[in-house]
Amino acid sequence: MAKNTSNPIRKIVDGMKLTPNPNKEMIALSIGDPTVFGNLLPAEVVNAAVVESVKDCKHNGYAPSVGYEKARQAVADHYSLPSAPLTSQDVIFASGCSSALDLAISVLANEGQNILVPRPGFSLYQTLANSLGISVRHYDLLPDHGWQIDLGHMESLLDDHTAAIVVNNPSNPCGSVFSQEHIKDILKIADKNKVPIIADEIYAHFVFPGHEYFSMASQTEDVPIISAGGLTKRYLVPGWRMGWLTIHDRHDAFKNEIRPGLLALTTRILGPNTLIQGALETILTKTPQEFFDSTIAVVKANADIAFEALSKIPGLKPVMPSGAMYMMVGIDMEKFPEFHDDKEFASAMVTEQSVFCLPAQCFKYPDYFRVVLTVPQEKLQVACERIEEFCRDHYTVTNGANGME
Numbered sequence: 572m573a574k575n576t577s578n579p580i581r582k583i584v585d586g587m588k589l590t591p592n593p594n595k596e597m598i599a600l601s602i603g604d605p606t607v608f609g610n611l612l613p614a615e616v617v618n619a620a621v622v623e624s625v626k627d628c629k630h631n632g633y634a635p636s637v638g639y640e641k642a643r644q645a646v647a648d649h650y651s652l653p654s655a656p657l658t659s660q661d662v663i664f665a666s667g668c669s670s671a672l673d674l675a676i677s678v679l680a681n682e683g684q685n686i687l688v689p690r691p692g693f694s695l696y697q698t699l700a701n702s703l704g705i706s707v708r709h710y711d712l713l714p715d716h717g718w719q720i721d722l723g724h725m726e727s728l729l730d731d732h733t734a735a736i737v738v739n740n741p742s743n744p745c746g747s748v749f750s751q752e753h754i755k756d757i758l759k760i761a762d763k764n765k766v767p768i769i770a771d772e773i774y775a776h777f778v779f780p781g782h783e784y785f786s787m788a789s790q791t792e793d794v795p796i797i798s799a800g801g802l803t804k805r806y807l808v809p810g811w812r813m814g815w816l817t818i819h820d821r822h823d824a825f826k827n828e829i830r831p832g833l834l835a836l837t838t839r840i841l842g843p844n845t846l847i848q849g850a851l852e853t854i855l856t857k858t859p860q861e862f863f864d865s866t867i868a869v870v871k872a873n874a875d876i877a878f879e880a881l882s883k884i885p886g887l888k889p890v891m892p893s894g895a896m897y898m899m900v901g902i903d904m905e906k907f908p909e910f911h912d913d914k915e916f917a918s919a920m921v922t923e924q925s926v927f928c929l930p931a932q933c934f935k936y937p938d939y940f941r942v943v944l945t946v947p948q949e950k951l952q953v954a955c956e957r958i959e960e961f962c963r964d965h966y967t968v969t970n971g972a973n974g975m976e
């Protein structure tokens with residue numbers, strides 16, 4: 572298993588020369604961790620709930636492997652919808668959304684089978700699947716259509732060995748948010764081909780004003796769905812490792828094998844953190860809406876700044892996000908002939924401008940880079956100015972002369 576385990580992002584980043592310009596302070600727009608700059612803090616009520624959970628000394632022991640019943644009930648109550656009802660039995664805790672995804676992939680797919688995953692997409696799906704001998708097939712997202720799924724392409728990849736389709740909405744790295752109609756179209760394909768969906772909904776509700784978030788499960792009564800979520804992003808606490816699966820299965824397709832399988836898998840290790848489980852009901856019921864609104868406002872303002880600044884740079888093509896915390900930026904590589912690929916481009920940007928963006932080959936999507944939008948505004952502005960300078964220095968017009976067209 573170890574031999575089959577590798578994280579593409581680590582592999583690519585470890586292979587990059589990342590020596591910042593000593594005269595410029597490093598600005599890392601690369602890490603999808605909203606806590607790194609200290610500008611985005613959890614809600615006070617959330618911190619207080621965890622302190623209380625420590626003090627009451629009731630959550631220091633081993634919890635049931637699926638999690639405390641009270642905390643599971645809190646998640647069920649919070650995420651239950653008339654169109655996608657949940658009970659505590661449908662909730663399984665894990666150590667962050669990553670472990671929740673691990674449980675979902677492990678239970679749905681067997682060695683030798685395949686799962687469908689998005690391109691560009693979060694690389695962990697491949698890491699987890701391949702380590703279990705499960706292959707991944709990448710379906711394309713379309714940048715010119717708000718990163719919607721190329722549904723024809725997705726359907727063409729399905730075969731008798733496809734165990735699940737992974738759908739990530741809102742998306743890392745695209746920051747896209749699927750419309751209700753698009754979700755229904757995805758579900759139609761899943762239904763027609765009788766394939767369950769693993770919905771990676773860690774950015775659930777993390778959408779800009781004017782956009783609406785629809786969970787996959789809320790749009791179907793027929794397709795069985797395992798949704799992975801958690802506190803990580805929206806509550807700004809990735810280190811707390813509080814994630815979960817919610818099981819949506821109106822016709823009991825998961826009754827005989829998948830539900831017992833998930834329970835069995837949780838007994839391998841006790842992953843979920845008990846102190847956070849102790850605080851979970853308060854976290855979910857008492858975090859004020861203003862907290863979420865102000866986080867979104869920061870990210871949206873940054874998206875506007877980055878989009879405006881980067882749109883003006885010849886050779887770059889940013890795609891405006893609608894949610895999550897990322898923006899993808901296309902690179903017209905022909906205009907930057909010094910660089911062989913997005914990796915070399917990103918690496919040179921570190922050397923010259925001390926700005927680090929992840930080359931999108933980390934997400935199986937060359938000729939783009941990803942910008943993280945949770946940084947303080949001033950830093951983002953400086954970063955955009957430096958990206959502009961970098962592009963100006965390297966932009967090459969087709970007649971071979973150096974400089975702007």
Ligand SMILES: Cc1ncc(COP(=O)(O)O)c(C=O)c1O
Nearest residue numbers: 603667668669693743773801803
């Ligand atoms: C799309 C997506 N899914 C899952 C995760 C993992 O979340 P967690 O830190 O809760 O394991 C991330 C983290 O960046 C993510 O972007």
